[in-house]
Amino acid sequence: MAISDLLGGFADAITPVNLFFALLGVVLGTAVGVLPGIGPSMTVALLLPATFVLEPTAALIMFAGIYYGGMYGGSTTSILLNTPGESASIMTALEGNKMAKAGRGSAALATAAIGSFVAGTIATLLLALVAPTLVDLAIGVTTADYFALAVLAFVAVATVLGSSPLRGLASLCLGLYLGLVGTDVLTGQERFTLGVPQLSDGIDVVVVAVALFAVGESLYVASRLRKGSVQVIDHKGSWMTREDLRRSWKPWLRGTALGFPFGVMPAGGAEIPTFLSYATEKKLTRHPEEFGKGAIEGVAGPEAANNASAAGVLVPLLTLGIPTSATAAIILAAFQGYGIQPGPTLLTTEGPLVWALIASLFIGNVMLIVLNLPLVGLWVKLLKIPRPYLYAGILLFASLGSFAVNADPLDLVILLVLGLLGFAMRRFGWPVAPAVIGLILGPIAETNLRRALAISDGDLGVLVDTWFSRVVLLLALLALVVPVVLRAVRGRRATPEEVAREQEEDREVQKAANREGWGA
Amino acid sequence: MNESEESVAAEVAPQPRTGFPGELVGAVLLAALGVYLLVDAGAIAIPNSSNTIGPRFFPYAVGGLTLATGALLAIRVLRGDRGPADDSEDVDLTAPTDWRAVAVIAVAFAAHALLINVVGWPLAVALMFAAVAWALGAVGVVRPFLVGLVVGCVVWIVFVKALSVALPGGVVLEFLTSWF
Numbered sequence: 001m002a003i004s005d006l007l008g009g010f011a012d013a014i015t016p017v018n019l020f021f022a023l024l025g026v027v028l029g030t031a032v033g034v035l036p037g038i039g040p041s042m043t044v045a046l047l048l049p050a051t052f053v054l055e056p057t058a059a060l061i062m063f064a065g066i067y068y069g070g071m072y073g074g075s076t077t078s079i080l081l082n083t084p085g086e087s088a089s090i091m092t093a094l095e096g097n098k099m100a101k102a103g104r105g106s107a108a109l110a111t112a113a114i115g116s117f118v119a120g121t122i123a124t125l126l127l128a129l130v131a132p133t134l135v136d137l138a139i140g141v142t143t144a145d146y147f148a149l150a151v152l153a154f155v156a157v158a159t160v161l162g163s164s165p166l167r168g169l170a171s172l173c174l175g176l177y178l179g180l181v182g183t184d185v186l187t188g189q190e191r192f193t194l195g196v197p198q199l200s201d202g203i204d205v206v207v208v209a210v211a212l213f214a215v216g217e218s219l220y221v222a223s224r225l226r227k228g229s230v231q232v233i234d235h236k237g238s239w240m241t242r243e244d245l246r247r248s249w250k251p252w253l254r255g256t257a258l259g260f261p262f263g264v265m266p267a268g269g270a271e272i273p274t275f276l277s278y279a280t281e282k283k284l285t286r287h288p289e290e291f292g293k294g295a296i297e298g299v300a301g302p303e304a305a306n307n308a309s310a311a312g313v314l315v316p317l318l319t320l321g322i323p324t325s326a327t328a329a330i331i332l333a334a335f336q337g338y339g340i341q342p343g344p345t346l347l348t349t350e351g352p353l354v355w356a357l358i359a360s361l362f363i364g365n366v367m368l369i370v371l372n373l374p375l376v377g378l379w380v381k382l383l384k385i386p387r388p389y390l391y392a393g394i395l396l397f398a399s400l401g402s403f404a405v406n407a408d409p410l411d412l413v414i415l416l417v418l419g420l421l422g423f424a425m426r427r428f429g430w431p432v433a434p435a436v437i438g439l440i441l442g443p444i445a446e447t448n449l450r451r452a453l454a455i456s457d458g459d460l461g462v463l464v465d466t467w468f469s470r471v472v473l474l475l476a477l478l479a480l481v482v483p484v485v486l487r488a489v490r491g492r493r494a495t496p497e498e499v500a501r502e503q504e505e506d507r508e509v510q511k512a513a514n515r516e517g518w519g520a
Numbered sequence: 521m522n523e524s525e526e527s528v529a530a531e532v533a534p535q536p537r538t539g540f541p542g543e544l545v546g547a548v549l550l551a552a553l554g555v556y557l558l559v560d561a562g563a564i565a566i567p568n569s570s571n572t573i574g575p576r577f578f579p580y581a582v583g584g585l586t587l588a589t590g591a592l593l594a595i596r597v598l599r600g601d602r603g604p605a606d607d608s609e610d611v612d613l614t615a616p617t618d619w620r621a622v623a624v625i626a627v628a629f630a631a632h633a634l635l636i637n638v639v640g641w642p643l644a645v646a647l648m649f650a651a652v653a654w655a656l657g658a659v660g661v662v663r664p665f666l667v668g669l670v671v672g673c674v675v676w677i678v679f680v681k682a683l684s685v686a687l688p689g690g691v692v693l694e695f696l697t698s699w700f
Binding site (some may be wrong): 019053081164166167173176177180189191192215220226389391393395397403407413417419423424427428429449 | 605684
């Protein structure tokens with residue numbers, strides 16, 4: 001059963017060589033994730049090529065470390081950097097940053113790290129328990145059901161992420177288009193290759209992800225670089241007092257309970273559960289006066305939710321082969337790079353590999369809690385890297401990763417073109433994640449749709465033949481229609497007066513910040 | 521409110537969003553991409569063996585969705601809807617766009633792509649590194665170049681010699697390291 005399989009996974013993962021790769025992944029993942037402007041998705045995309053030279057087990061073990069390490073690194077950045085702003089850990093930043101400014105940075109780092117560990121461990125355990133059960137259910141899933149799931153993931157990711165559903169759809173369309181370029185799998189026909197021979201293999205996922213995340217971000221930061229010296233807040237104070245622990249443990253558990261199920265659902269990963277966790281803790285706290293000024297519950301809960309959802313995302317990925325976040329899409333690409341297609345048969349065909357991966361998630365988690373707090377001085381140094389060198393370095397590694405895939409300079413030209421696209425998307429407020437998910441999931445959706453219709457001899461009724469597909473497609477329809485209806489009912493999204501009032505509030509906050517000398 | 525606070529408020533006030541919306545270009549280009557997909561999908565050859573929906577169907581669907589999304593977004597933008605520009609740790613949303621930096625980086629990156637097979641990856645990437653750092657306000661160009669060159673060479677040695685990744689090193693570096 002699951003437990004003995006998991007123990008087998010541990011046996012595979014606890015060899016000196018594999019432990020070394022787990023450690024390497026954890027340290028690299030945290031170090032890159034700490035760098036400002038680099039979220040978990042970009043960490044995974046930038047480091048993916050480094051794992052390609054390894055054999056699959058070692059690569060996936062290293063990948064597990066990178067994945068969790070990137071999450072840890074992101075929270076350190078948002079707590080210690082004077083200017084928070086990354087979307088997945090924005091809730092951590094809200095209170096954590098205030099705590100650091102109030103001289104309680106160490107406690108904020110500690111509750112984030114321990115909360116991540118608790119949530120990561122519980123959620124990984126849930127993953128190990130849920131995955132085999134879900135696989136049993138998924139064996140009966142038809143190609144039409146898969147198509148329905150993909151549609152739901154498209155709609156959810158496009159409408160949930162970002163500022164407006166239409167902009168999410170725009171990003172999704174770009175991803176679907178990029179996914180179409182290349183040779184059609186079923187008939188071998190070239191599509192949209194513009195006669196360029198290199199494009200007949202399709203555009204490499206690594207190139208797209210690195211372009212949209214790393215190159216796009218670098219260009220965007222360059223266009224509006226925050227001037228002045230980098231200010232890192234001192235991490236002062238005791239790590240964690242008894243009082244801090246007493247106030248933290250419940251938020252950790254509640255955050256985990258929120259984060260895991262949201263990660264499992266195709267709703268774009270960590271953003272919603274971290275937000276919900278923050279709102280919950282704000283409501284339940286006995287210290288409401290501290291919220292907005294550095295309440296430890298506001299760090300503990302969202303940080304746990306963030307990490308629990310990271311493990312939850314792996315459930316649909318490993319059992320169905322459906323990525324529900326940008327990071328998951330890149331991990332799926334990593335599997336495909338080894339000729340492994342995640343799906344219901346994965347646990348039977350590649351069982352030892354998957355269990356070694358899950359065991360490595362546990363191991364990586366332990367390594368992170370042991371390494372992270374003692375190494376915080378090193379992370380602070382990374383945060384202080386002068387920005388010209390930092391972004392030049394990011395582009396250097398972007399070049400390395402994309403060139404190493406095929407050793408073809410054309411990939412670097414594509415990288416630049418798509419990087420400029422990523423730059424434009426950031427300016428327009430188009431979320432990047434739907435594009436990456438569309439790129440990966442588009443071909444999966446098409447293949448399943450065509451297989452389903454081939455079986456039914458072109459009868460479209462096959463798409464709503466099972467209850468499963470009916471429910472899933474209905475959910476997708478609701479996800480698409482409800483926001484539009486809500487907006488119609490409530491009138492426009494925000495009246496000009498509301499916008500003006502919000503801006504006024506923002507200005508007040510900024511003014512207060514400047515008065516106390518935090519501003520740039 | 522005293523004088524200094526007033527100046528602070530003026531300083532952090534968001535940029536007035538007047539002028540031509542760049543997003544309109546994006547939306548129109550997206551719609552154009554949709555048209556391209558719809559037109560070019562008709563040119564995909566259909567082999568006789570495919571009995572149901574062939575390789576054209578999905579491109580048609582994506583093209584239609586893209587065209588519709590682009591058109592709707594263009595209308596929204598014309599009506600005054602603006603997407604909020606992305607926030608990030610190192611981004612100052614109130615700063616005017618530094619197009620010069622973007623242009624320098626784009627040109628430097630394109631140049632390094634073309635130079636790799638000529639002078640080798642380490643040197644090409646060091647030149648790119650120096651140009652990017654300079655565009656972002658680093659002092660001098662010699663130090664960024666040397667930093668880029670050292671990082672490039674170290675990375676090249678690790679990836680090529682230890683991990684056997686295919687990466688052209690350039691004549692000098694390949695000669696110097698040919699003994700191991």
